[in-house]
Amino acid sequence: MTIRSPLAPDKFPNLPAIDGLGLAVAASGLKYKNRDDLLLMTLCETATVAGVFTRSDTVAAPVIWSRDVVASGRARAILTNAGNANAFTGERGRDTVHQTSTALAGALGFSADQILLASTGVIGEPLESTKLSAYFPQLVANQGASWEQAAGAILTTDTFAKGAHVSCDIDGVAVNICGIAKGSGMIAPNMATMLGYIATDAALPTDILQALLTTATDHSFNAITVDSDTSTNDTVFLIATGRAKTAMITSADDPKLAGFRDALTKLMVDLATQIVRDGEGASKFITIGVSGAESDHQARHIGLAIANSPLVKTAIAGEDANWGRIVMAVGKSGFGIDQQAIGIKIGGFPVAANGMRVTDYDETPIAAHMQTASIDIAVSVGAGAGVATVYSCDLTHGYISINADYRS
Amino acid sequence: MTIRSPLAPDKFPNLPAIDGLGLAVAASGLKYKNRDDLLLMTLCETATVAGVFTRSDTVAAPVIWSRDVVASGRARAILTNAGNANAFTGERGRDTVHQTSTALAGALGFSADQILLASTGVIGEPLESTKLSAYFPQLVANQGASWEQAAGAILTTDTFAKGAHVSCDIDGVAVNICGIAKGSGMIAPNMATMLGYIATDAALPTDILQALLTTATDHSFNAITVDSDTSTNDTVFLIATGRAKTAMITSADDPKLAGFRDALTKLMVDLATQIVRDGEGASKFITIGVSGAESDHQARHIGLAIANSPLVKTAIAGEDANWGRIVMAVGKSGFGIDQQAIGIKIGGFPVAANGMRVTDYDETPIAAHMQTASIDIAVSVGAGAGVATVYSCDLTHGYISINADYRS
Numbered sequence: 001m002t003i004r005s006p007l008a009p010d011k012f013p014n015l016p017a018i019d020g021l022g023l024a025v026a027a028s029g030l031k032y033k034n035r036d037d038l039l040l041m042t043l044c045e046t047a048t049v050a051g052v053f054t055r056s057d058t059v060a061a062p063v064i065w066s067r068d069v070v071a072s073g074r075a076r077a078i079l080t081n082a083g084n085a086n087a088f089t090g091e092r093g094r095d096t097v098h099q100t101s102t103a104l105a106g107a108l109g110f111s112a113d114q115i116l117l118a119s120t121g122v123i124g125e126p127l128e129s130t131k132l133s134a135y136f137p138q139l140v141a142n143q144g145a146s147w148e149q150a151a152g153a154i155l156t157t158d159t160f161a162k163g164a165h166v167s168c169d170i171d172g173v174a175v176n177i178c179g180i181a182k183g184s185g186m187i188a189p190n191m192a193t194m195l196g197y198i199a200t201d202a203a204l205p206t207d208i209l210q211a212l213l214t215t216a217t218d219h220s221f222n223a224i225t226v227d228s229d230t231s232t233n234d235t236v237f238l239i240a241t242g243r244a245k246t247a248m249i250t251s252a253d254d255p256k257l258a259g260f261r262d263a264l265t266k267l268m269v270d271l272a273t274q275i276v277r278d279g280e281g282a283s284k285f286i287t288i289g290v291s292g293a294e295s296d297h298q299a300r301h302i303g304l305a306i307a308n309s310p311l312v313k314t315a316i317a318g319e320d321a322n323w324g325r326i327v328m329a330v331g332k333s334g335f336g337i338d339q340q341a342i343g344i345k346i347g348g349f350p351v352a353a354n355g356m357r358v359t360d361y362d363e364t365p366i367a368a369h370m371q372t373a374s375i376d377i378a379v380s381v382g383a384g385a386g387v388a389t390v391y392s393c394d395l396t397h398g399y400i401s402i403n404a405d406y407r408s
Numbered sequence: 409m410t411i412r413s414p415l416a417p418d419k420f421p422n423l424p425a426i427d428g429l430g431l432a433v434a435a436s437g438l439k440y441k442n443r444d445d446l447l448l449m450t451l452c453e454t455a456t457v458a459g460v461f462t463r464s465d466t467v468a469a470p471v472i473w474s475r476d477v478v479a480s481g482r483a484r485a486i487l488t489n490a491g492n493a494n495a496f497t498g499e500r501g502r503d504t505v506h507q508t509s510t511a512l513a514g515a516l517g518f519s520a521d522q523i524l525l526a527s528t529g530v531i532g533e534p535l536e537s538t539k540l541s542a543y544f545p546q547l548v549a550n551q552g553a554s555w556e557q558a559a560g561a562i563l564t565t566d567t568f569a570k571g572a573h574v575s576c577d578i579d580g581v582a583v584n585i586c587g588i589a590k591g592s593g594m595i596a597p598n599m600a601t602m603l604g605y606i607a608t609d610a611a612l613p614t615d616i617l618q619a620l621l622t623t624a625t626d627h628s629f630n631a632i633t634v635d636s637d638t639s640t641n642d643t644v645f646l647i648a649t650g651r652a653k654t655a656m657i658t659s660a661d662d663p664k665l666a667g668f669r670d671a672l673t674k675l676m677v678d679l680a681t682q683i684v685r686d687g688e689g690a691s692k693f694i695t696i697g698v699s700g701a702e703s704d705h706q707a708r709h710i711g712l713a714i715a716n717s718p719l720v721k722t723a724i725a726g727e728d729a730n731w732g733r734i735v736m737a738v739g740k741s742g743f744g745i746d747q748q749a750i751g752i753k754i755g756g757f758p759v760a761a762n763g764m765r766v767t768d769y770d771e772t773p774i775a776a777h778m779q780t781a782s783i784d785i786a787v788s789v790g791a792g793a794g795v796a797t798v799y800s801c802d803l804t805h806g807y808i809s810i811n812a813d814y815r816s
Contacts, residue, residue, distance in 0.1 A: 058739025058747045088735045088747065090764030123732025124765050186719060186736060227718045228636070229733075230740035310635045310718070310803075311594060311811055318812030324531025325637075327496045328594065331466025332638035339466045339496065356498030357532050395718075397808050403719055404726030404804070 007277035007285050007373060007393070008160040015147035015165045015178045018199045020044035020241030022143035025153040026135040031083030031121060036153035038132065040139040041078040041197065042108065046242035049075045049116070050210035052217050054234035060087035062117035063233060065097045069116050070237075073206025076114040078237060079104055080154050080195065081132055082182070083121040087232040092126055099129035107136040118195055118235045120182065121156055151180035154195055157402065158184045158278050164270040168263035171247040171256040175202040177267050181236075183275040185403065187226035196221060196236035196271055202260065203242035204249060211252035212264055213238040220268035223300060223390045226279035227399070228308040238264075276391045281398025284316050286391065289378045293386030298335055300388035302381065305333035307392035317394035319370040321363055323351045330379060341382025348376065415685035415693050415781060415801070416568040423555035423573045423586045426607045428452035428649030430551035433561040434543040439491030439529060444561035446540065448547040449486040449605065450516065454650035457483045457524070458618035460625050462642035468495035470525035471641060473505045477524050478645075481614025484522040486645060487512055488562050488603065489540055490590070491529040495640040500534055507537035515544040526603055526643045528590065529564055559588035562603055565810065566592045566686050572678040576671035578654040579664040583610040587675050589644075591683040593811065595634035604629060604644035604679055610668065611650035612657060619660035620672055621646040628676035631708060631798045634687035635807070636716040646672075684799045689806025692724050694799065697786045701794030706743055708796035710789065713741035715800035725802035727778040729771055731759045738787060749790025756784065 022042040027035060043049070051070035053063050069075055079100065086093045101115040108115075119127070145153075151161035162181045167174060179198035204212070213236065221236060247256060277285055288306050293299035306312055309329040315322040326344055330337060340355035347369030350358045369375070375394075430450035435443060451457070459478035461471050477483055487508065494501045509523040516523075527535065553561075559569035570589045575582060587606035612620070621644065629644060655664060685693055696714050701707035714720055717737040723730040734752055738745060748763035755777030758766045777783070783802075 055742070056736070056739035057741070057743065057745045058735050058750070085732075088732065088750075088760065088764060090748070090762065092764065123735055124760065125732075126765075229717050229719045229736060232736055232739055309637050310807070311637045314808055314811035317808065320812070324493075324496065324533075327466050327531055328464070328637060328640055331464035331640055333465070334463070335465065337465045340498070342466070342496075352496065352532065354498065356496060356500065357534075395808065396812070397805050399718070400722055400725065400803065400805050400808060403722035404728070 003159065005159045005278045005282060007282055009274070012148045012151065012161055012163055013165055015163050016176055018176060018178055018241060019201045019243035020047060021199050021239065023145040023147065023150045024139040024143045025145045025149050026139050028081070028131060028135055030081065030131050036149065037082045038135055038139065039080040039150050039153040042143060043076050043239060044241050044243065048073055048204060048206045048209050048240045048242065050206060050213040050238045052213055052236050054231055056230055056232050058088055058232050060085050060119060060233045061089060061093035061097045062086055062119045063235060065101065066116045066118065066235065069113060072113065074114065075116045076110045077104060077108055078116040078118065078197065080118040082154050082156055084119060084125055084127045085121045085123050085233045086119040086127040087123040089124065089126055096127050096129045100132055103129065103133040104136055107140050116237065118233070120154065120195055120233050123232060147178060147180060154182045156182065157280060158182050160278055162271055162274040162278070164267045166263040166267045168259040170202055170260050173244055173246045175200055175244045175246060175260065177263055179267050179271050181271040181275060184278045185227060185280040186229045186231045187224065187275060187279065198237070198267065199239040199241065201241050201244040203244065203246045204240040208249055208252045209238055209240050212261060216265040216268045219265050220272040223388065224272045224276050225304055225307045225392050226276060273391050276393050279393035280402045281396040282393035283396050284373055284375050284394040286316060286375045286377065286393060288390050288392065290381070291387045292380040292382045292384065294384040295386040296388055299386040300390060302330055302333045302335065302379065303388050303390035305329045306377065306379065307390050310395055313392065313395035316370070316375055317396045321346060321366045321370050326377060326379065330381065337381050337383065343380040345378040346376070411567065413567045413686045413690060415690055417682070420556045420559065420569055420571055421573055423571050424584055426584060426586055426649060427609045427651035428455060429607050429647065431553040431555065431558045432547040432551045433553045433557050434547050436489070436539060436543055438489065438539050444557065445490045446543055446547065447488040447558050447561040450551060451484050451647060452649050452651065456481055456612060456614045456617050456648045456650065458614060458621040458646045460621055460644045462639055464638050464640050466496055466640050468493050468527060468641045469497060469501035469505045470494055470527045471643060473509065474524045474526065474643065477521060480521065482522065483524045484518045485512060485516055486524040486526065486605065488526040490562050490564055492527060492533055492535045493529045493531050493641045494527040494535040495531040497532065497534055504535050504537045508540055511537065511541040512544055515548050524645065526641070528562065528603055528641050531640055555586060555588060562590045564590065565688060566590050568686055570679055570682040570686070572675045574671040574675045576667040578610055578668050581652055581654045583608055583652045583654060583668065585671055585675050587679050589679040589683060592686045593634060593688040594637045594639045595632065595683060595687065606645070606675065607647040607649065609649050609652040611652065611654045612648040616657055616660045617646055617648050620669060624673040624676045627673050628680040631796065632680045632684050633712055633715045633800050634684060681799050684801050687801035688810045689804040690801035691804050692781055692783050692802040694724060694783045694785065694801060696798045696800065698789070699795045700788040700790045700792065702792040703794040704796050707794040708798060710738055710741045710743065710787065711796050711798035713737045714785065714787065715798050718803055721800065721803035724778070724783055725804045729754060729774045729778050734785060734787065738789065745789050745791065751788040753786040754784070
């Protein structure tokens with residue numbers, strides 16, 4: 001790991017164990033030296049699972065495999081390796097996935113179709129199953145790793161381990177939700193992000209778990225961007241071990257789940273924004289609120305057009321209140337926005353209204369805000385009630401240094 | 409102007425005068441000191457005009473004005489100012505456009521609806537008409553400027569003046585086509601680019617001129633990108649003075665126009681690639697050929713997904729043959745490409761075929777190609793007969809330096 005991001009939280013938070021979930025890590029040395037790069041999560045028999053995956057057309061072999069397993073709603077283990085994405089590896093990559101899941105199933109006493117797989121790292125390099133399976137006895141025998149160790153084992157270009165915890169109750173029964181994630185570059189998730197693992201001890205049927213995950217993903221991992229590039233391996237799993245004796249739930253809209261839904265979204269936004277805070281080269285964390293769109297979907301896409309604009313991101317890196325670039329980005333998003341209705345605030349200070357710069361525009365307070373580490377942009381487009389918040393980071397010399405030199 | 413781009417041509421080419429077209433330049437000092445920033449082009453009475461404009465929703469006031477004038481197919485003058493885009497300036501910006509065209513029409517003895525306007529520069533700053541009109545007497549009196557002077561007067565962050573010339577014949581009558589353009593950042597044209605002016609002495613009706621321009625734009629200005637950001641002011645005009653006594657043409661598909669069509673496309677590709685060669689911070693010129701797509705349109709969009717990827721562009725800046733990032737970019741373009749059919753060559757050397765790295769992959773010749781200034785990427789996707797070529801540049805520390813410091 002290189003120097004910790006200046007936007008990183010002070011430390012890894014305290015995450016309690018989730019009853020019914022085991023964690024184990026190992027160092028295969030496949031790419032990284034002197035650090036863990038394998039994570040095994042084992043799930044109890046009652047566990048249900050849901051997943052969201054990249055929408056890329058060049059999805060990696062483990063994603064293709066895990067989509068099928070998740071469709072069954074049940075799994076007993078998740079194996080993750082960091083350093084090789086097993087993406088664009090053709091038939092050979094699919095063979096690796098079969099061999100790996102079969103070997104791990106054997107070591108655990110389950111069947112291969114109960115094994116979820118995730119990989120992250122370089123694209124296009126063959127991955128040998130035996131390089132992973134050599135560590136299965138060790139992983140199976142030592143399932144007492146901490147969440148922080150688990151979060152550390154899945155990193156690639158990340159500069160800090162990412163975790164979050166929330167607690168809530170379902171109809172009076174206390175439950176915990178813990179999550180870890182990784183991601184720093186190739187971040188413009190489309191239905192998911194690099195890798196995220198969220199576990200709760202609540203008891204929730206698979207279809208409800210999937211509905212909760214999909215909704216919360218739209219507000220979290222699908223609302224962030226670092227560099228507009230969508231990974232071949234984006235995967236988020238949500239696991240419910242069922243060890244907390246929560247009430248029977250038959251609908252994702254059940255009022256009993258209100259607290260859980262909010263807690264899950266809060267945790268996923270926390271993890272997603274940690275990825276932005278670890279964006280390659282990032283020196284500023286950017287929050288973009290869009291209101292007045294025709295729909296929430298449209299609002300999110302206008303927000304992402306601003307969030308992905310290299311000219312907006314470099315202006316923020318340079319602490320330049322160059323709001324004309326925000327206008328440009330709204331204009332290029334292509335929704336037929338009426339420019340006379342566009343309003344912009346930066347740091348809460350009005351910049352533009354009714355399609356032009358505000359009268360008596362004073363750049364002084366905005367220039368001061370631009371010098372802070374958290375930049376707030378609010379855009380209203382006057383077309384309806386759609387709102388969204390998206391998160392991004394600035395584009396700096398650090399991003400160029402990392403990506404022009406390093407084969408991730 | 410800063411240091412000339414390392415990818416710039418050696419010198420401005422020789423462009424002959426176009427009979428029926430006058431050029432005049434002046435230095436208003438509005439933003440830039442010690443350089444021309446106003447260009448007046450005057451057109452003879454027989455001239456026809458066509459135009460393509462940005463598809464941005466936040467189009468600038470002069471674009472709105474010129475779209476209406478072009479719809480008539482006739483104009484007698486084009487005034488361009490550099491340094492202020494008159495974009496997102498609301499009612500005040502529209503007043504400026506009316507006042508400017510009325511004043512110039514008076515100075516020339518035409519009517520305001522015969523005046524085309526174009527502006528380039530900072531967005532959101534009010535532009536006073538009188539700052540321009542003070543120079544109209546001087547511009548009208550001195551119409552002997554060269555093409556090189558004209559090309560120099562419209563630049564903003566550009567590091568070199570851009571011009572091109574081709575000659576051809578229409579049914580045996582020799583004609584010239586000359587063009588100039590500007591652009592360096594905020595380049596992801598959508599129907600046009602920053603500013604381009606192309607003039608011929610051929611005689612061509614407006615509707616045919618427009619059809620020719622639109623088709624050639626798809627292969628030139630719509631096939632380039634520097635930073636994926638679409639300008640509010642993109643404008644390309646094509647002028648036919650009619651002074652060459654070419655045959656009557658009644659269809660854009662007329663076989664007599666075959667040579668002219670090819671020459672026009674060649675000239676526009678030349679100008680468009682000069683903009684890429686002046687891309688902010690560029691150190692490598694990138695040509696991306698896509699074949700086997702379902703349509704030419706799809707091929708162009710796959711090419712632009714690669715051309716716009718920050719991770720592809722930084723890998724090229726770092727001379728790293730990190731072809732997995734090309735795979736990622738094809739995957740994120742979202743056309744449902746079958747990854748088993750994807751093939752990739754770099755510098756003519758096979759890298760990937762049938763959805764995986766080629767057997768006996770040897771990076772040596774590819775690594776050598778990556779060290780050259782012109783990078784060639786060829787991608788086949790096995791879905792049909794659609795082809796396209798797009799042009800881009802790398803993403804370097806220079807881009808960050810220019811855009812994090814400079815309010816353009």
